[in-house]
Amino acid sequence: MTNFSDIINVLPRMKSGTDLITALEVLPKYNPASCNADAPVRLMALSDLYRVYIPSQMSLEIYSKLYLALLRSMQKKGTKLAIQQQNQNYRAIIQQEYSGIMGGSDSFTIIGTSGIGKSSAISRSINLITENRVIEVDNPYTHVVPSVIVQCPFDSSVKGLLLEVLRKVDEVLDSKYYQNALRARATTDMLIGSVSQVALNHIGMLVVDEIQNVANSKNGKSLIGALTQLINNSGISICMVGTPESSRFFESAMQLARRSVGLQYTTMSNDKYFQDFCKVMFKYQYVKQKTEITDGILAWLYEHSAGITSVVVALIHDAQEIAILNGKEILNLESLNEAYEQRLSLLHGYIQPSISHGKQTSKIKKKTPISTAMVTQNKISDDRIRIADFVVQAKNESIDIVQLLKSNMPVVEVAV
Structure with a gap:
């Protein structure tokens, strides 16, 4: 009683x-x-x-x-x-x-x-x-x-x-x-x-x-x-x-x-708990080609989630969903970046400040439009792209090398 x-x-x-x-x-x-x-x-x-x-x-x-x-x-x-x-x-x-x-x-x-x-x-x-x-x-x-x-x-x-x-x-x-x-x-x-x-x-x-x-x-x-x-x-x-x-x-x-x-x-720092959280979430893979999490993926997840765990879960979930639907069947940086660009576009304005883009220390140069002809010149016969050619082109024509690379191949910036 x-x-x-x-x-x-x-x-x-x-x-x-x-x-x-x-x-x-x-x-x-x-x-x-x-x-x-x-x-x-x-x-x-x-x-x-x-x-x-x-x-x-x-x-x-x-x-x-x-x-x-x-x-x-x-x-x-x-x-x-x-x-x-x-x-x-x-x-x-x-x-x-x-x-x-x-x-x-x-x-x-x-x-x-x-x-x-x-x-x-x-x-x-x-x-x-x-x-x-x-x-x-x-x-x-x-x-x-x-x-x-x-x-x-x-x-x-x-x-x-x-x-x-x-x-x-x-x-x-x-x-x-x-x-x-x-x-x-x-x-x-x-x-x-x-x-x-x-x-x-x-x-x-x-x-x-x-x-x-x-x-x-x-x-x-x-x-x-x-x-x-x-x-x-x-x-x-x-x-x-x-x-x-x-x-x-x-x-x-x-x-x-x-x-x-x-x-x-506030948002989490990139500490042991955050990394352990990402490792546990990464084990729940339902794609056919299983991959292991790397230090690069851990750094990418932190930069593209701003330390918010719910965003990490959404990224790993949507990346696998996209990989299953498009037949690639793998969870890697490419599928994660695809999920970030396609599914989390509305969050970019809130997550973007945590991504380091590098500070401009010199005078900003006027960007020169990159023509299609310039791009084709840097391709060798078997359609592979040589980065060395882009470096030479950027120096000769005073073009930002990062922008030039982005216009010709997928580039993901990760703070170190």
Whole structure:
């Protein structure tokens, strides 16, 4: 029999070290014989690349932060203050004067560049923390959802967010809080009281994703104010997840900055974790000609992904897809470059700054148009191209050698 005051004992034991890494890791089973299967089978098997999850230091920090935040929130369930706050929340629902006497547990942010794996780390951590999706309490009889994840509305609507919280709780508990709120045509003040009561009784931790939406909306500060009020009236922990765009919003005022203390991440450096990640992803090959990853490919992947793991996965997946469809059946620099040019063209403007093109130290020379006649002169009888001839031509005619080479053969620049 579980009492409300003993609810923290229901949570699974906190993991750390090798046990945590093993629990977070997801490596789908790979069968080398699948490379000989038909093209449709191999194309469908490629989707396993998106299931791979290799925990990083960021994953370990996010797990610890979420676990401790949930623990602090659960410790307030069933206390004398919680019962007093229930009475105050009921006064808010019936639109009487009320106050937040419980105080907040805490709020924090997880801010990082898009595509580095924030949402995946949060999802894996929450699945590990909440082994039992719903915690059942006998005295008093109730159900508690350890974690509820909602999206910040695109227009930062306070009412929209509060209704979404009720809808998410209804999905798990099969309750009717959302329908009742719509039927009662509840105002925002009534909804804050209602959601506070629901959070106090049924929610351990609230995760608000896409919080950067508050930065570009006139309702942004109102939404953060509503979340602050929700914290004070329910005592639950609130985690706000977003991109660096939201940092400027939280830095604009002291009370916002205090509410947004948390974890911040940028793109990865070309370190051991990134290289190990690329090596693991490269093992999932479904083309007929299997290749090994080289230092050149590792350097190319970093330069053409800007250290964003989701781009690495997309490059390796699409390169194999293209190679299977066009019959080349090999994963190499050529197929990777083809995937970068064809499939990731919209990302070039964001990835391009990380690629070193070399600095111009001398006066920029006026480019001379390269005619077809000039190109044919540099080909020998068997249609092979001699680079030495291009070097001589560039010197004689004051032409940029790199541009001349690019006009006659595929050239990929990699920073060293």
